[in-house]
Amino acid sequence: MRRSGGALSAVIAAGIVLTLAADVTVLARDRTAGGPRRPGNLVSVPEAPRTPSVAPLTRRYTPHLLVAGTSSLPPQAVERAKGLKGVAGVAVVDAARARVGGRRMGLLGVDPSGFRAFAPEPTAGSDQLWQTVASGGLAVSFEQGRDGALPLGAVVPAGRSADxxxxxxxxxASMGIGDVDAVVSRAQARALGLPEGNGLVISAPKADTAALARRLRKILPRGTKVAALAAPKTTGRAPRKSPPRVTGRPDGASGDRSPITGNAMTPTMRTALLEIAGMFGPFPVIGCHRSTGDPQDHGDGRACDFMESTGGRAPSAGAQRHGDQVARYAVANARRLGISYVIWKQHIWNVRGGGWRPMEDRGSITQNHYDHVHISVLR
Known part of the structure; x- marks a missing residue:
């Protein structure tokens, strides 16, 4: 979107003019070096990042035993465990104590479609929660999130200490399994370095738990731990039946992809788009290259608009929270991604410093960037 407009107040103008002057300098330098960018110089996203789908909840299991080994459990042993008398349901998981946001916690990598059946209500029934997990998000217990160290929407380091x-x-959300503080998808567990398929969550409501544990130890590799599950600890502030709290979602987002209009951009912009769409998508639409009107960075393929609502409508409260998270992520990773500036909610942030600064009122929700996060890159 445009970065300058009509008359500004003297106070606002000083900050905005400095920002624009710096941006124009960069643009002029880029054009001097290689000439104005044209669509033929640009690249496209052949396929927008897909958000995995999650199967609906059809039944629930109460978990009774947690199995954890030091390495992947042999498939034949897993099949034998499923066939033991009294076993009603089994979920294969990736289980480890891992560091998340600077603290160690019990973490499971799960298949959201299958594992949701082992979660307590209303966690099991929240389609949005399990879609968030399938999309690469982390679901943590209320206890872990209560002190503010892991705020909703924040992007935190996790997994291997070295990398x-x-x-x-x-x-x-309520996890429903003692000593399990958080869950991620199994694909995300691979990225975090968790052992693959080294755990089982078992439901056996009619079995003698101690006897079943002894039978499991006989068929599983030596050293595999089998523990009876106790109810998770609670403090009274977050009852076990509390509904999940999930990060916001753009209004009108549907399906498993973010449609892209003007699918032509610089390689730097494509890298930023893929990362942000993969982390926060799907969006109802992402608008990039255009040549009509006054496109500025859009005309050079150096900008994309990540829509939080469409049709010129004001985003819902949840979509606004989502936009806040996208904007914060873009700012926090600006230098790594080559981002030059971000516009959101009538404010502009520039990588050269100065923090968020207000912009003039341009007269509409879209022109004031209340329905989309605008991201421009340096080249």
Whole structure:
């Protein structure tokens, strides 16, 4: 979107003019070096990032035993465990104590479609929560989220201490399994370095738990731990039946992809788009290259608009929270992604410093950037 407009107040003008002057300098330098960018110089996103789908909840299981080994459990042993008398349901998981946001916690990598059946209500019934997990988000217990160290929507380091990955805190929820503080998708567990398929969550409502544990130890690899599950600890502030709290979602987002209009952009913009769409999508639409009107960075393929609502409508409260998270992420990772500036809610942030600064009123929700996060890159 445009970065300058009509008359500004003297106070606002000083900050905005400095920002624009710096941006024009960069643009002029880029054009001097290689000439104005044209669509033929740009690249496209052949396929927008897909958000995995999650199967609906059809039944629920009460978990009774947690199995955890030091390495992947042999498939034949898993099949034998499923066939033991009294076993009603089994979920294969990736289980580890892992560091998330600077603290160690019990973490499971799960298949959201299958594992949701082992979660307590209303966690099991929240389609949005499990879609968030399937999309790469982290669902943490209310207890872990209560002190503010893992705020909803924040992107935190997780996994290996030497080379941690980054993950978005997507939800607070009751886990329903003692010593399990958080869950991620199994794909995300791979990125975090968790052992693959080394655990089982078992429901056996009619079995003698101690006897079943002894039978499991006989068929599983030596050293595999089998523990009876106790109810998770609660403090009274977050009752076990509390509904999940999930990060916001753009209004009108549907399906498992973010449609892209003007699918032509610089390689730097494409890298930023893929990361942001993969972390926060799907969006109802992402608008990039255009040549009509006064496109500025859009005309050079150096900008995209990540829509939080469409049709010129004001975003809902949840979509606004989502936009806040997208804007914060873009700012926090600006230098790594080559982002030059971000516009959101009639404020502009520039990588050269100065923090968020207000912009003039341009007269509409879209022109004032209340329905989309505008992101421009340096080249």
């Amino acid at each position: 941690p990955a980054r993950i978005r805190v997507g939800a607070y």
